[in-house]
Amino acid sequence: MQGYTLSAGAVFYDILESVSDTDTFQVSLIEGNYYQVDIFDVDSGYGTLADPTVSVSNAEVGFYQFDHDGGIGLDSSLGFVAGYTGAEVITVGSFDGYKGSYALYFG
Numbered sequence: 370m371q372g373y374t375l376s377a378g379a380v381f382y383d384i385l386e387s388v389s390d391t392d393t394f395q396v397s398l399i400e401g402n403y404y405q406v407d408i409f410d411v412d413s414g415y416g417t418l419a420d421p422t423v424s425v426s427n428a429e430v431g432f433y434q435f436d437h438d439g440g441i442g443l444d445s446s447l448g449f450v451a452g453y454t455g456a457e458v459i460t461v462g463s464f465d466g467y468k469g470s471y472a473l474y475f476g
Contacts, residue, residue, distance in 0.1 A: 375459070377404070381473045385418055388466035394459040396475060398451035405448045406459055409472040412442025417469035421445050422462045427455065437464050 372393045375381060383392050398404060408423050409415035423445040425434035440446035443464075451457075461473060 375473075375475045378476050379474070381475075382416075382470065383461075383473070384470045385421075385461070385463055385468045387468055388463075390468065391460050391462040394461075394473065394475070396457050396459060398453075398455065398457050400451050400454045403448060403450050405474070405476050406436075406446070407440055407474040408445040408461055409440070409474070410442075410444055411469070413440070413444050415470075415472040418463060418471040419443060419467045419469065420464040421467075421471055422464050423447060423473075424460045424462075425449065425457055426460065427457045429453075429455075 375394045375396050406423055408421040410418040410421050420443045422437045434449050436445045436447035
């Protein structure tokens with residue numbers, strides 16, 4: 370598991386290296402703003418990972434957003450309006466324990 374910090378508008382490329390690997394990204398949100406998180410994989414031509422998952426969580430309420438297969442093919446995609454101003458964590462994993470490369474867009 371690796372941790373990164375992202376800004377809105379960022380595209381990040383990484384690799385899930387083992388069947389239990391996850392990557393985490395800290396982001397800062399502003400209450401009332403709309404945010405989009407997309408995980409592009411083998412189905413969209415941006416990597417070798419099959420069937421990614423994405424979740425959003427924070428320290429106050431824990432896990433509160435999740436997507437699996439909401440994008441192109443098996444890509445993950447979710448949009449949400451921030452309920453408060455503060456730090457959130459985006460976690461990328463794989464539904465069936467696949468490993469491989471992917472691209473993450475946060476905006």
